[in-house]
Amino acid sequence: MFDNIDKTNINELGEFGLISHLTKNIKLRNTSTLKGVGDDAAVLDAAGKKILVSTDMLLEGIHFDLAYTPLKHLGYKAIQVNLSDICAMNALPTQVTVSIGMSSKYTLEAIEELYEGMYLACNQYNVDIVGGDTTSSKQGLVISVTVIGYADEDTIVYRNTAEEGDLICVSGDLGGAYTGLQLLEREKLIYLENPNIQPDLEGKDYIIERQLKPEARKDIIELLKSVKVKPTAMIDVSDGLASEVLHICTQSNKGCQLYEEKIPIDPMTYDTAREFNLDPTVCALSGGEDYELLFTVKQADYDKIKHDVDISIIGYITEPSAGRNLISKSGQVHELKAQGWNAFKQQQ
Amino acid sequence: MFDNIDKTNINELGEFGLISHLTKNIKLRNTSTLKGVGDDAAVLDAAGKKILVSTDMLLEGIHFDLAYTPLKHLGYKAIQVNLSDICAMNALPTQVTVSIGMSSKYTLEAIEELYEGMYLACNQYNVDIVGGDTTSSKQGLVISVTVIGYADEDTIVYRNTAEEGDLICVSGDLGGAYTGLQLLEREKLIYLENPNIQPDLEGKDYIIERQLKPEARKDIIELLKSVKVKPTAMIDVSDGLASEVLHICTQSNKGCQLYEEKIPIDPMTYDTAREFNLDPTVCALSGGEDYELLFTVKQADYDKIKHDVDISIIGYITEPSAGRNLISKSGQVHELKAQGWNAFKQQQ
Structure with a gap:
């Protein structure tokens, strides 16, 4: 009830309007982020370290059910599951790119909630959102995140190096x-x-x-x-x-x-x-x-x-x-x- | 007709079986790729250059119509549109991660076609596939690609630096x-x-x-x-x-x-x-x-x-x-x- 009063339809904004609305408050936190959202690609500086890259996709109906998943939580989780992959290399995550596909029937406020959760996770973990893609979807909500971190080569931990007795x-x-x-x-x-x-x-x-x-x-x-x-x-x-x-x-x-x-x-x-x-x-x-x-x-x-x-x-x-x-x-x-x-x- | 004879259902392989099947022939081409598919994250070496990162998502029904898009072409295009973003920074792409969401009703052979197109594009452009995510989708085919390239800082070209008279x-x-x-x-x-x-x-x-x-x-x-x-x-x-x-x-x-x-x-x-x-x-x-x-x-x-x-x-x-x-x-x-x-x- 009243759910659509004062809500903004995302069609009115268009893709570029939506991206600029959602990203206008981004403050970059890492010196490794030279250029974030707003060009064909982000520009990053590994400053002599090795780069760690991982990616995870979350699809509605497979990885989450919106019947009991608040959008803010979903955004938070989509970031966290990616950050976890960089931690698993014994490194700390620094940047993410975020691609979202969603029905154009979503209100701007709903998407803002999703992004609020993502920003919250990024802020708490000192991670910059440096790029992404925002598109309409005919097929439920689609979230794809790629995460980047840096580490000195001798600190990286792989899966294939366990030894007998460990x-x-x-x-x-x-x-x-x-x-x-x-x-x-x-x-x-x-x-x-x-x-x-x-x-x-x-x-x-x-x-x-x-x-x-x-x-x-x-x-x-x-x-x-x-x-x-x-x-x-x-x-x-x-x-x-x-x-x-x-x-x-x-x-x-x-x-x-x-x-x-x-x-x-x-x-x-x-x-x-x-x-x-x-x-x-x-x-x-x-x-x-x-x-x-x-x-x-x-x-x-x-x-x-x-x-x-x-x-x-x-x-x-x-x-x-x-x-x-x-x-x-x-x-x-x-x-x-x-x-x-x-x-x-x-x-x- | 006969379309399902000798075809492999991807359910039989499971996620890890599918990933290993699709990635087993990957040969890494770039010295900047230290570790590709197979761990929580890929490990890359910028060797003193700056890192360029971009991402693009393609959704069935929005970006492509399988009625007239052969899967091999679709895979090829999904890579190319991403490589284009790195070229647009005056740099050459070097690595991609690839996330695919698709109905479990797809045959393995169909997915192989999609990947063949992606491998073809990567081989022609000397790009390594270093990671990704493969999942079931209830919602049509979803393709999300993230591309990485490297450049010396003074060779990178942005959008916001055009001058009067250019x-x-x-x-x-x-x-x-x-x-x-x-x-x-x-x-x-x-x-x-x-x-x-x-x-x-x-x-x-x-x-x-x-x-x-x-x-x-x-x-x-x-x-x-x-x-x-x-x-x-x-x-x-x-x-x-x-x-x-x-x-x-x-x-x-x-x-x-x-x-x-x-x-x-x-x-x-x-x-x-x-x-x-x-x-x-x-x-x-x-x-x-x-x-x-x-x-x-x-x-x-x-x-x-x-x-x-x-x-x-x-x-x-x-x-x-x-x-x-x-x-x-x-x-x-x-x-x-x-x-x-x-x-x-x-x-x-």
């Missing part, structure tokens, strides 16, 4: 984003059946936030730097712990021993998973979207990180012939399998 | 992509009315190619370098000549005098426009998608480019108070207006 570590806790999604999906179904019933998400803020408002673990990169630990391999947890551990093992040509009891799961995640008759460990292994950092460190670095409550040591790297194993709480050995979130399998 | 130049010819589109749209309608009628595009290869297979004018950048001309301002012609000239004038805070009779239009473009009762000059001014380079040069550089058949001098830059004018063939002065292709206005 400790496997993960930041934060896992499975929260997935159980949060189960809650949101349930409340959506209830609402669709009876729009008069209010959503019952009380006390579930943490896991709802894990789904709707993930944070790239820039703080972990800064922490590791401050205690002088360079991980031997690193990846971010976007598809689920199992999938990411297997990426490191496969690319490093190694095996692993992972301990179920060591996998960090928040009590709210645990209880909510049980409510849905889900195994909390499976939520952590295969749920995805937690955007924590999974990394391996030399055993010699154990003392430097053992007291950090935000880092859990969940296993170790083995020779390849030992296999990739999960040791259950009861002591049974299971082969670790990736049954993670897969954008292609979703539609089957 | 000559306005454009490469190639204009309006062809737009008239080619008119032909394709006409034949589509005829086909929809009667599928037994074969499309009548004979003798129209040039303008069909202008629409379906544009080429970034890397050769012009190399040519200008070889004759030691650094343009004073430059932009690529994606939205139509008028819009691009106005971008340079606005950003440089200048006026211009443009001569209709000097605007390069190929005879096939001219005749086809007439067939459609379109003014060929309007097709050049507002048609867009020609991906030629529009640039300004000092008068002192005139002798260095005057004999190049691929460069037309179409006017000159004036003080801002003189306005932005188009002098018609009959000598009348018109205010130059951008009525170019606008992705948002299309849906009105």
